[in-house]
Amino acid sequence: MTDVADMLVDSRQVLTFILAEEEYAVDILRVQEIRGWSAVTRIPNAPDYMKGVLNLRGAIIPVIDLRLRFGFGARAYDQTTVIVVVWVNSGDRQRSIGLVVDAVAETYAISNDEMSPAPLMGAGVEPDFIEGLATLDEKMIILLNLDYLLNSGDLALDESGSE
């Protein structure tokens, strides 16, 4: 019993995906849907990582390419390319945003002991985008801070609020 309870408190389920040979993770409770890549409607005059908008069962959701967002350089979309749709807390509301990633990998339970704080990173990945690192089976997993990442840049909330 105690073991289970401890697990519930001290660990969390994450979904991992591959981006430029690295494995990234997001909290599984944030994942709304995973869908294959399909063409999106371009938004005029948006930055290159903003791929456009998509019809998700009637909701219009923006889709960003995480590779381009992190400045990793483009990779042709193929069979494994997927859009991971996640919930993001933005101010006092929740938004759905799609993330284009190279492929989905696994789900893990990561305990807090396995987590370590984010080191300084180079190459476009601001340290604030990262919630922490975890080492599992000799493998490093980067846990993303979605609320920070997806409320920055082109996805920043309008200062005037949403009207």
Next chain:
Amino acid sequence: MSIDLSQFIPTFLEESFEGLEVMESGLLNLDANDSEQINAIFRAAHSIKGGAGTFGFGHITEFTHVVETLLDEVRGGDRAFTPSLQSLLLQSVDCIRMLLEAARDGVECESDQIGTVHQELVAELEGGAPAPATDTPQAHPADTGAQQQKGWLIHFVPEPHLLMTGNEPILMMSALAELGDTELSVLEDKLPEFSELNPEELHLAWQVQLFSDCSEADVREVFEWVEDDCELTITPLMDTAVESAPAEEPAPQVDTPVEQPTAAETPAPTTQETPKTAAKPAARKASQEAGSIRVGIDKIDGLINRVGELVITQSMLSQAGSELAEQDLPAVERLHEGLVQLERNTRDLQEEVMRIRMLPISFVFNRFPRMVHDVSAKLNKQVELKLSGEQTELDKTVMEKIGDPLVHLVRNSLDHGLEPPEERLAAGKDETGIVHLNAYHQGGYIVIEIKDDGRGLNTERIREKALENGLISPDQPLAESEIHELIFRAGFSTAAEVSDLSGRGVGMDVVRKNIESLGGHVSVQSETGKGSTFTVSLPLTLAILDGQLVQINDEVYIVPLVSVVESIQVADSELQGIAGEGRLFRFRDEYIPIIHLRRVFDVASSAATASTSLMVVVEGGGMKVGLIVDDLQGQQQVVIKSLETNYKRVDGISGATILGDGDVALILDVAGLIKIGLEPTTKHELHRKNEQLQVEEEALA
């Protein structure tokens, strides 16, 4: 009862605001002899008081109580309905509204006005000589004084469903006990056999002898919430006659006005409330409740969204079905038939659902009688307000946003349009000016006209003003109607004649901006000396729009059909040959700027360059432009979706929609597009070219 009453507060407030509207319009049109109307006003005040008491808004109860008492005296004929009383009561309506708003926002209402009005009301109540009444309350005790009354006999037979409405007889009984000593007897003759007993139904009745000097109204108040769900007879309990009153007391006996000895002390002589008047509103209330239900707007929005999805799914299916149509299979035939039917039903369903949100425009018009009343008094003008087409329906969301622009237009008519009485008489017109508000449907639009028979727009003044503000150049020839349109231009301010009424910093340009942001249009016709008419046309709903699909490369955009003037094919040479590097195009008798959507939206150019282009001439923000596109596709009704829900506002785009194939298409915001698509140099050149054109035309003439 541990029911959380606070959940009902929003409903109470909503109903109270409606009640205030009833009171206001009733007070404005009150004919002293129209007892029906006085009753309606009184009932509205009474429900607000009752509700406020239940929810613990003590100050509202207190304030409304005085108003109610005054109204009751008017109703009973004990007090004359004078213009000063009318004005005082109207002010108290404002005060109650303020108090309710404060209660809604959870703040303390700090206005001094309330205290002042409250004092005036009390003064009126105490000092105001009850004027014409022949039978003053004091007259009554003489009639009935012979018999000594010692209380009330109450016969209470609730309907079986009383418990299900959340009412509890025991609480009523204990409330009665608070008024005085009670003797209770339970009548159980209607109790069914135990085997047939439904424990959720109430089959008991009570007979109560209440020994108290309270008024009948106090007793009625206890049963206030169950009035419609029970049989209630209240008879005075006389010293001589105890228990003699039969259970089925005939109404007439209660009808005799009975005054208790303490009438002088009780602030509300509501004993005039006879069962006759009490029964009537109850009956009406019941019939109204059968006719409508109150539903949260979010539920309806959810329904509309779902139906929107259904429409999209349906058009996806139709498209798939038409692709199958070539195959000669019996099943395909049946599929096709089914799809046709589905389409029809979906359209009907969509229309019906949209209609749920439609409300008659009287909700907006209702505020004008009061406003005209106040404003005309302030301006010393005599004004008659005519309303017509109040039943014309439009979407609630449109209605919420159109109120302020309309108020501005009406104020404008009262302030600037109508002349003072002397001036009207001098001009050979009736002293009383007329403002006419009219609404009607035209196509998918609602048209609202604000018409006055005043002096009309002063063409010369407007011209001077526009010159001063640099909106036009001195030698620019303009038709009269074009000059009139100038009042909608940003930067056109009649600051010199600002009054505290119209000059509230909201110009006509703001009115137009607000109306256009709703996808509507405003224009003015005016004739000097005869009056002016402002015409506002608005889409019936903000949830769907008629769109023209245009294609640029392989991207599809939607132009709102309302802003499309014309679509024409132009040779590239025509676009290139004109001075200003193809930025202007001669469209009929004016030059219009050209916006290459491909450039503005940074679309990758396709390899093949056609020698002709398609131009969609659109109008927005008071100017026309030509949009260059690759291809025109069909016209289609689309469901508007916000980009801001999950993303943010995009310049030049007003929203998005989902096409039949499930793809997203962006809807163009024409006014916004003009803002980002036109450089200042183009605007200057346009100005110069059009002036030049005018000069040439004049030379020809």
